Amino acid sequence: MNWDEYAEWAGRIGTWGADYHKGLRHRPVRAQTRPGEIAAQLPESPPEGPAPMEDIFADIDRIVMPGITHWQHPRFFAYFPSNAAPPSMLADQVTSVLAAQCMLWQTSPAATEVETKVLDWLRQGLGLPEGFAGVIQDSASSATLAAVLTMRERALNFEGNRKGLAQGPVLRIYCSAEVHSSIDKAIWVAGIGQDNLVKVPITPGDPLRGIDTGALRAAIEADKAAGFVPAGVIACVGGTGTGATDNVAAVMDVAEAFDLFTHVDAAWAGSAMLCPEFRTLWDGVDRAHSVVMNPHKWLGTNFDLSAHFLRTPDDLVRTLAIQPEYLKTHGADGIINYSEWSIPLGRRFRALKLWFLIRGYGMEGLRTRLRNHVTWVQGLCEQLRAEPGVEIVTEPILALFTFRYGTDDAFNLDLVNAINDDGRIYLTQTKVDGVTAIRFTGCQFDATREDVETAFGVITEIAAAIGEGAQ
Numbered sequence: 278m279n280w281d282e283y284a285e286w287a288g289r290i291g292t293w294g295a296d297y298h299k300g301l302r303h304r305p306v307r308a309q310t311r312p313g314e315i316a317a318q319l320p321e322s323p324p325e326g327p328a329p330m331e332d333i334f335a336d337i338d339r340i341v342m343p344g345i346t347h348w349q350h351p352r353f354f355a356y357f358p359s360n361a362a363p364p365s366m367l368a369d370q371v372t373s374v375l376a377a378q379c380m381l382w383q384t385s386p387a388a389t390e391v392e393t394k395v396l397d398w399l400r401q402g403l404g405l406p407e408g409f410a411g412v413i414q415d416s417a418s419s420a421t422l423a424a425v426l427t428m429r430e431r432a433l434n435f436e437g438n439r440k441g442l443a444q445g446p447v448l449r450i451y452c453s454a455e456v457h458s459s460i461d462k463a464i465w466v467a468g469i470g471q472d473n474l475v476k477v478p479i480t481p482g483d484p485l486r487g488i489d490t491g492a493l494r495a496a497i498e499a500d501k502a503a504g505f506v507p508a509g510v511i512a513c514v515g516g517t518g519t520g521a522t523d524n525v526a527a528v529m530d531v532a533e534a535f536d537l538f539t540h541v542d543a544a545w546a547g548s549a550m551l552c553p554e555f556r557t558l559w560d561g562v563d564r565a566h567s568v569v570m571n572p573h574k575w576l577g578t579n580f581d582l583s584a585h586f587l588r589t590p591d592d593l594v595r596t597l598a599i600q601p602e603y604l605k606t607h608g609a610d611g612i613i614n615y616s617e618w619s620i621p622l623g624r625r626f627r628a629l630k631l632w633f634l635i636r637g638y639g640m641e642g643l644r645t646r647l648r649n650h651v652t653w654v655q656g657l658c659e660q661l662r663a664e665p666g667v668e669i670v671t672e673p674i675l676a677l678f679t680f681r682y683g684t685d686d687a688f689n690l691d692l693v694n695a696i697n698d699d700g701r702i703y704l705t706q707t708k709v710d711g712v713t714a715i716r717f718t719g720c721q722f723d724a725t726r727e728d729v730e731t732a733f734g735v736i737t738e739i740a741a742a743i744g745e746g747a748q
């Protein structure tokens with residue numbers, strides 16, 4: 278392909294993309310294909326010769342699109358969103374065109390310096406104190422792994438990387454029972470072992486489903502008495518199932534009493550902290566060592582861009598920096614090599630998409646969207662609460678609540694499946710204290726009040742239809 282053809286196709290794909298987004302409301306949200314249906318349309322072996330772009334691109338509409346679940350659909354109410362605002366998509370195109378590998382300052386000074394600045398904009402926007410330093414990780418999972426490795430090294434006097442873990446003490450890390458599975462995985466990968474992730478129960482009756490900090494303190498004391506070495510605590514702000522949120526200040530009180538490294542996982546809910554009125558949800562976060570939030574979820578930078586803030590990066594860098602001779606930047610003082618702050622060496626120029634997003638909407642534009650989502654979802658919750666047979670299982674935390682019809686788990690699972698087969702909206706289920714509940718989260722970037730309100734009609738209509746069928 279020559280560059281003139283490239284330019285023509287870039288334009289065509291831009292037009293195709295705009296048409297796709299404008300027509301999203303007419304598509305079923307969840308892909309409606311069966312397993313294997315897409316793969317069966319691809320040849321078994323790669324082509325030996327080149328194909329014209331015309332043919333390659335035609336297969337997007339023909340083969341790929343039927344197998345796409347439309348995450349940017351305004352009525353995507355499942356999981357958490359993966360919002361992608363158009364300015365950030367354009368920035369990502371620029372990143373792809375430059376295709377710079379931004380592992381060190383000198384491998385693209387602009388990438389490092391824009392990242393530093395834009396993450397500081399975000400820090401200010403979130404109300405984190407001055408001094409917190411940000412780095413872009415590819416995902417919250419990676420940020421949490423980096424934090425867990427830092428807990429490990431700090432507890433082992435920074436000797437674990439060299440000596441391995443076999444001779445060392447048994448380390449313990451603490452969190453609530455409501456944390457995301459990425460915490461468990463980080464514990465596995467860090468060599469700490471699932472058995473040493475102590476899942477402390479939540480406070481009975483707490484509407485926020487936060488960790489019982491009395492039980493946390495007791496667990497740490499019991500572990501110390503038993504000869505274990507406590508290494509860190511992970512607090513949860515806006516857990517995935519129900520939005521469970523720990524009392525961060527109370528967690529910090531305990532962690533500080535034992536000098537433990539603390540990490541706050543606010544992957545989804547963190548975006549809402551752009552709005553000062555929501556910040557009570559993470560009061561005490563300024564005392565954490567490490568905080569992760571995902572602009573690639575609610576905020577609108579297309580996947581992937583996870584913002585990881587460190588109260589001081591020293592321990593993290595001491596854990597992750599590795600400097601063979603060929604990676605050293607000689608003679609340049611006072612520069613940041615962000616690959617020393619993360620697990621992968623290579624890094625894309627991700628900061629561009631946050632830069633474009635923030636400039637494209639302004640902080641106030643982003644706050645308006647976040648506030649609307651919270652208001653609309655809480656309105657829908659009230660509508661459903663008034664509906665006969667509906668129980669609100671967990672109250673709204675920001676823009677997430679869970680509900681169920683009656684007491685039959687199987688009926689609620691059938692209802693979710695029927696709703697998703699219908700295609701007008703997309704929901705997922707969760708378990709709350711062992712019981713099946715339906716999650717509703719309305720944080721899609723382009724959602725309107727009408728889109729969220731549509732959900733009420735769809736849910737009640739399909740519940741009535743399958744309720745009758747069941748009788």
Ligand SMILES: *Cc1c(COP(=O)(O)O)cnc(C)c1O
Nearest residue numbers: 416417418457459516517544545
């Ligand atoms: C989505 C989510 C994660 C994982 O985020 P990735 O960026 O996909 O790794 C972690 N924690 C919580 C609370 C989440 O909602």
